[in-house]
Amino acid sequence: MVQKITTQTLRQKLEILADAAKYDASCASSGTVKKNSLGGKGIGSTEGMGICHAYAPDGRCISLLKILLTNHCIFDCHYCINRKSSNVRRARFSPQEVAELTLNFYRRNYIEGLFLSSGIIKSSNHTMEQLVECARILREEHDFRGYIHLKTIPEADPELIHQAGFHADRVSINVELPTTSGLIRLAPDKDERQIEGAMGKTKARIIQAQDERKRFRHAPRFAPAGQSTQMIVGADNASDADIVGKASSLYNAFGLRRVYYSAFSPIPDASAVLPLKRPPLMREHRLYQSDWLMRFYGYAPREVQQATEKDGNLPLDIDPKLAWALKFREQFPVDVNRASKEQLLRVPGLGTTAVARIVKARRHRTLRLDDVAKLTQSIAKVRPFMVALDWRPTMLTDRADLRALLAPKQEQLELF
Amino acid sequence: MTAMQKVSLGAHYVVHLQAPDDFAFWRERARGLIQCDVPPDRLSWVEPGGMGDLFATEGPFRGERRLPVPDDDARPVRASKRFMKLARNAALHSDPQRFGLLYRMLWRLQSNPRAMEDKADPDVRRIEELDKAVRRDSHKMHAFVRFREVRVEDGSRHYVAWFEPDHHIVRANAGFFIRRFANMNWSILTPRGCLHWDGVTMRESGPARREDAPQGDPIEELWKSYYASIFNPARLKVGAMLAEMPKKYWKNMPEAELIPDLIAGAQAREVGMVAAGAREERERPASLAAIAEAIIGCRDCPIAECDTRAVMGEGPADATLMIVGEQPGDREDREGRPFVGPSGQLLDECLAQAGIDRSAAYVTNAVKHFKFAQRGKRRLHQSPSAKEIDTCRWWLESERTLVKPRLVLALGASAARGLLGKTVSISQARGKPIALEDGAELWVTVHPSYLLRLEGTAHEEQGARFAADLAAVKARVAELEG
Numbered sequence: 001m002v003q004k005i006t007t008q009t010l011r012q013k014l015e016i017l018a019d020a021a022k023y024d025a026s027c028a029s030s031g032t033v034k035k036n037s038l039g040g041k042g043i044g045s046t047e048g049m050g051i052c053h054a055y056a057p058d059g060r061c062i063s064l065l066k067i068l069l070t071n072h073c074i075f076d077c078h079y080c081i082n083r084k085s086s087n088v089r090r091a092r093f094s095p096q097e098v099a100e101l102t103l104n105f106y107r108r109n110y111i112e113g114l115f116l117s118s119g120i121i122k123s124s125n126h127t128m129e130q131l132v133e134c135a136r137i138l139r140e141e142h143d144f145r146g147y148i149h150l151k152t153i154p155e156a157d158p159e160l161i162h163q164a165g166f167h168a169d170r171v172s173i174n175v176e177l178p179t180t181s182g183l184i185r186l187a188p189d190k191d192e193r194q195i196e197g198a199m200g201k202t203k204a205r206i207i208q209a210q211d212e213r214k215r216f217r218h219a220p221r222f223a224p225a226g227q228s229t230q231m232i233v234g235a236d237n238a239s240d241a242d243i244v245g246k247a248s249s250l251y252n253a254f255g256l257r258r259v260y261y262s263a264f265s266p267i268p269d270a271s272a273v274l275p276l277k278r279p280p281l282m283r284e285h286r287l288y289q290s291d292w293l294m295r296f297y298g299y300a301p302r303e304v305q306q307a308t309e310k311d312g313n314l315p316l317d318i319d320p321k322l323a324w325a326l327k328f329r330e331q332f333p334v335d336v337n338r339a340s341k342e343q344l345l346r347v348p349g350l351g352t353t354a355v356a357r358i359v360k361a362r363r364h365r366t367l368r369l370d371d372v373a374k375l376t377q378s379i380a381k382v383r384p385f386m387v388a389l390d391w392r393p394t395m396l397t398d399r400a401d402l403r404a405l406l407a408p409k410q411e412q413l414e415l416f
Numbered sequence: 417m418t419a420m421q422k423v424s425l426g427a428h429y430v431v432h433l434q435a436p437d438d439f440a441f442w443r444e445r446a447r448g449l450i451q452c453d454v455p456p457d458r459l460s461w462v463e464p465g466g467m468g469d470l471f472a473t474e475g476p477f478r479g480e481r482r483l484p485v486p487d488d489d490a491r492p493v494r495a496s497k498r499f500m501k502l503a504r505n506a507a508l509h510s511d512p513q514r515f516g517l518l519y520r521m522l523w524r525l526q527s528n529p530r531a532m533e534d535k536a537d538p539d540v541r542r543i544e545e546l547d548k549a550v551r552r553d554s555h556k557m558h559a560f561v562r563f564r565e566v567r568v569e570d571g572s573r574h575y576v577a578w579f580e581p582d583h584h585i586v587r588a589n590a591g592f593f594i595r596r597f598a599n600m601n602w603s604i605l606t607p608r609g610c611l612h613w614d615g616v617t618m619r620e621s622g623p624a625r626r627e628d629a630p631q632g633d634p635i636e637e638l639w640k641s642y643y644a645s646i647f648n649p650a651r652l653k654v655g656a657m658l659a660e661m662p663k664k665y666w667k668n669m670p671e672a673e674l675i676p677d678l679i680a681g682a683q684a685r686e687v688g689m690v691a692a693g694a695r696e697e698r699e700r701p702a703s704l705a706a707i708a709e710a711i712i713g714c715r716d717c718p719i720a721e722c723d724t725r726a727v728m729g730e731g732p733a734d735a736t737l738m739i740v741g742e743q744p745g746d747r748e749d750r751e752g753r754p755f756v757g758p759s760g761q762l763l764d765e766c767l768a769q770a771g772i773d774r775s776a777a778y779v780t781n782a783v784k785h786f787k788f789a790q791r792g793k794r795r796l797h798q799s800p801s802a803k804e805i806d807t808c809r810w811w812l813e814s815e816r817t818l819v820k821p822r823l824v825l826a827l828g829a830s831a832a833r834g835l836l837g838k839t840v841s842i843s844q845a846r847g848k849p850i851a852l853e854d855g856a857e858l859w860v861t862v863h864p865s866y867l868l869r870l871e872g873t874a875h876e877e878q879g880a881r882f883a884a885d886l887a888a889v890k891a892r893v894a895e896l897e898g
Contacts, residue, residue, distance in 0.1 A: 010638070011637065011638055011641050014638060014641055014642055014645070015641050015644075015645045016645075018641075018642050018645035018646045019645040019646075021646070022645070022646050022647070022648050023648070036595035036596065036598065037595065037596065037597070037598040037599060038594070038595055038598045039598070040598065040599065041599060042599060043596065043597050043598070043599060043600055044596065045592075045595045045596040047592070047595075049555075051555070051558050051559050052559055052660065053559050053560070054559075054560075054643065054661065054669065054671055055656070055657040055660045055661040056643065056646060056647035056648075056657065056678075057647055057652060057653075057654055057657050057675055057678050057679050057682065058647055058648050058649070058651040058652055058653055058656075058657075059651070059653030059654070059655070059656025059657050060648075060651070060656075061660070062643065062646060065642070066646060076802070076837075076838055076839070078806075078837065084802070085801070085802040085803045085806060086803075087803070101638070104635050104638070105635070105638075105639060105642075107563065107565070107575060107597070107600060108562060108563045108564070108565070108575070108633065108635060108636075108639070109561050109562060109563050109577070110562070110639050181853050184853065185837060185853060186837075188836060188837050188838030189838060263651070265648055265650040265651060266650055266686070279650055279651055281651060281653070357535040358535075360533045360534075360535055361533070361534055361535040361536045363530075363533060364530070364533060364534040365534065365536065367536070371536040374535075374536050374541065375535055375536060
């Protein structure tokens with residue numbers, strides 16, 4: 001076995017360890033402090049906005065070199081391709097190899113930086129040490145100033161997690177499953193309290209470091225792009241209402257920058273307890289939309305949950321904002337010339353940009369339907385819920401078939 | 417003399433720009449012209465090599481007429497910061513009308529300083545469109561420039577890229593690449609001019625051709641492997657990719673040549689991923705008889721290839737107690753019933769001693785087929801692998817769903833894994849209830865075959881602990897039933 005690993009080429013290892021990392025949804029390189037390589041010895045910069053250097057045919061952005069250090073693992077989580085009882089090919093990078101690969105890709109402008117995760121080998125501490133070592137080589141030996149995202153291991157020594165945050169722009173710990181029972185069933189070696197405890201500690205470190213920066217200009221930064229987490233959707237029977245509730249409690253309790261949702265996708269050599277079907281991509285999309293509603297549109301988690309249907313799931317054919325508006329029709333229509341920004345944000349079809357434009361433009365003129373059409377993507381969606389100088393949606397909000405009018409048309413399949 | 421008097425009546429002015437992205441020059445000229453009250457419709461802006469607008473090409477207005485010069489005390493020209501920021505970026509657009517548009521907006525801002533806020537105004541919208549297109553083009557340049565390494569004779573490394581922008585953005589984005597690759601020698605070649613950085617100074621040169629850039633780089637093979645591996649075929653969304661990475665960029669990105677094959681192969685790979693997972697989503701059998709029938713044909717794990725029969729559990733379909741062993745042995749396989757071999761006999765004895773009625777319990781195994789290695793005429797027992805137990809767990813769960821036992825007794829580590837999905841240590845787990853997710857209690861103890869292998873005092877000790885475990889189960893079952 002050991003013999004086999006040493007004869008793998010760098011390319012074979014990259015194939016195995018990138019393949020193993022593709023189930024992680026996050027590839028963001030945004031939200032960190034500005035850095036550049038002027039006056040340094042190495043390369044790299046981050047300018048706030050993330051950059052997607054390529055897109056894969058799955059529509060996902062490739063911003064970072066997203067790999068595992070190794071896919072050997074002593075854990076046996078059912079949803080994970082790298083679990084102990086899986087028959088996948090195994091490989092392992094040395095920290096030197098990871099650093100070289102990152103720099104070689106970065107010099108050619110393929111990537112923004114590194115997203116490193118790992119299976120658990122030997123012990124949690126040993127694995128965490130190796131992850132930190134990769135980041136240390138990049139930062140200290142090569143003066144690399146690009147983006148680094150490290151997955152941290154909840155069971156590892158807090159001192160190691162501290163070092164990880166010192167080198168990395170972002171750290172993350174996956175909560176994996178939205179319900180405790182799901183975690184017990186599908187990730188028997190993981191412990192919810194330990195995961196949340198580690199997230200709590202990370203939050204405290206981030207706040208402490210920010211506080212120190214205020215007093216001492218040269219105090220070291222700790223994970224300036226904050227922490228994030230990921231939840232798998234569709235592997236257990238949690239409803240969207242459960243997931244939204246869990247996400248909002250995570251945002252509140254741990255000050256997370258992002259909660260990522262990953263539609264459970266069939267993995268080769270899957271465990272028998274999992275559904276093997278196409279990943280519920282539309283469900284994932286609706287959850288992201290509801291996430292946006294909470295973060296940018298002023299919806300309370302309870303309100304998003306109100307938009308769900310009887311089974312606790314968000315409708316798949318229409319977006320959650322429209323679903324909410326259809327349930328609470330008494331709040332509409334909204335007058336675009338008078339309504340507050342908060343009310344405008346609730347109008348289906350009006351995004352944050354459109355609302356900002358309306359609020360500015362109405363200082364200069366009383367808006368007509370045509371004006372609103374120029375400020376928005378599609379007036380057809382907005383029209384039934386708004387009032388303008390020359391527009392009033394008579395009866396529209398009372399129509400029983402409003403949903404059918406607004407939902408995207410189902411395509412009739414041709415006979416073959 | 418007022419400014420207006422300097423402007424010849426009915427004159428049309430033409431301004432020749434020195435470079436298509438020279439915002440500072442435009443700003444200088446525009447300031448002077450506004451101070452001289454030259455209205456937008458009497459003015460044309462011509463780029464080098466460009467035709468300007470229609471007026472500029474027609475007879476009497478061709479060529480640059482001497483532009484009016486404002487007085488020293490002319491009133492200053494004002495514009496909001498927001499306009500300046502937008503204009504600076506929009507001026508990089510390749511639309512030949514852009515400078516005229518910006519001048520018209522600047523003209524309007526003098527009488528209505530807040531004109532930029534009216535987002536429904538056509539000029540404001542057009543400027544915002546230009547700005548957006550230029551920002552997008554710059555962003556794509558940051559993203560899609562691909563350097564190739566060239567070894568220079570002195571041993572140093574030079575990185576050269578070829579990029580084709582839509583707008584005049586090259587010079588404006590030099591700063592980004594300098595900040596990012598400050599300590600690298602690099603050149604970006606484009607049809608609109610080139611940038612060269614040697615680690616200290618920035619040099620510009622004229623337009624280049626695609627052939628001037630180097631072809632190939634050994635690291636590209638690694639990058640392509642990465643691109644192909646990080647793509648999840650089960651999530652194919654070609655539209656989303658094309659929206660962000662339109663085909664016009666593909667020819668200069670090494671990884672893009674893989675895309676057609678990745679898309680074409682995606683469905684097959686997804687089917688492969690599901691098939692490799694070995695089982696499809698299926699309905700749970702509705703009765704124990706249906707399970708008994710279905711497991712005969714089950715080929716989900718390699719044990720079934722051993723040509724043995726499937727051994728179904730037996731006992732009352734509403735039993736309170738379910739006893740789970742590891743897998744059928746040689747005797748069980750021949751007779752088709754669980755726990756009838758040597759271990760079964762020992763189990764029967766111990767149950768009887770503990771006062772548990774075996775016929776009232778549902779007795780089954782974690783794995784339904786006998787796994788063995790042939791040694792001559794003998795079939796030697798082989799422990800099932802974790803994966804085989806996990807695969808067979810689906811049948812055990814189907815049995816549990818139907819029987820709904822309130823207490824499950826797992827004999828040995830394999831049985832415990834079949835119920836919990838993870839491997840537990842018997843010595844730590846025994847003697848106390850573990851809650852299962854359907855509300856039943858799981859009790860774990862050793863498998864009777866373990867006792868058969870022990871001798872002397874060890875046998876007696878372990879026998880006593882086994883008896884104690886069974887006694888505890890007996891008491892708990894009585895409690896649950898009572």
